Amino acid sequence: MKSNLKAVEVLCRATVGTAPAGSVTELVSRLCELNARLYALAPATIQRCDGDWLPAEDLQYSAAQNLVALFRSGTKLDVVLHYNHQVPVDFPGSRLRLELPGTEHGERAPLHLQVSPYELAAAHEAAAHDSDDEKFEHESEILMHRIGWNVVDSDAPEIDELDDASLEHIESQLRYGFTSGDLTIRVPDSDDTYRGYWEKL
Structure with a gap:
């Protein structure tokens, strides 16, 4: 992909x-692999905010940040990694981008990393090896479907059951043909709500 080659060219020159x-x-190369894994977990139809990830996504993004931090400390090059919460139309399959502040490849013209069909196939294969038990902390049966769900907020208390509104939301989504989505989970006997994610297993 041309954008990946452009990233190599710009970083080599710098x-x-x-x-x-x-x-x-x-x-x-390693960032492109991690980008493929992130895109497999959150394809273009899913919007994400920086830091609003599933545990599996957080693991991949942290690995990418660590790679860039090591490269930055070894070269003293001011390069920053960012997550694309929306996949850019001009760069399909790009969940990660690199920026070199103060250069022509800063915020306005970052270096987008794109996923190739081969990398995406490998990422899907790797994801298929991850068991549902590892991906989701909780399971519920809704409309005769096995549903895995997690609470995303790190400061949330232990929540073992979905509230009625969350159950109704998932039921509605399943009836419309959706197989995954976001949740707003209410804590029993409280007005506190926390962000979550569900998927049909």
Whole structure:
């Protein structure tokens, strides 16, 4: 994909004499793999806010941030990784982008990483090996379907059951043909609500 090659070109030019041979291509290659995994978990139809991820997505994004941090400390290049909460129309399959603040590839013209069909197939295959039990902390049966669900907010108390409004919401979504989505979970005997995510298993 041209945008991935552009990222390699720009980073190579920016790190001449400071980056070991192959470190730029290794970085971009690994980031493209992580981008593919993130896109497999959250395709273009799903919108995400920075930090509003499933645990599996958070794991992939943290790994990507760590790679960039190591590259930045090794080269002293000011490069920043960002998550695309909406997949850009011009860069299909891009969940990750790199920005070099103060350069032509800053916020207005970042380096988008895109997923290739091969990387996406590999990401789906890797995701298929993850068991449903590892992906979701809770399960419920709704309309004769097994539903996995998680609470996304880190400060949420232990919630073991879905409230009536959440159950009705999932029922409605299933009737309309949806197989996953976001939740607003209310704590019993309280007005507190927390963000969650559900998926038909």
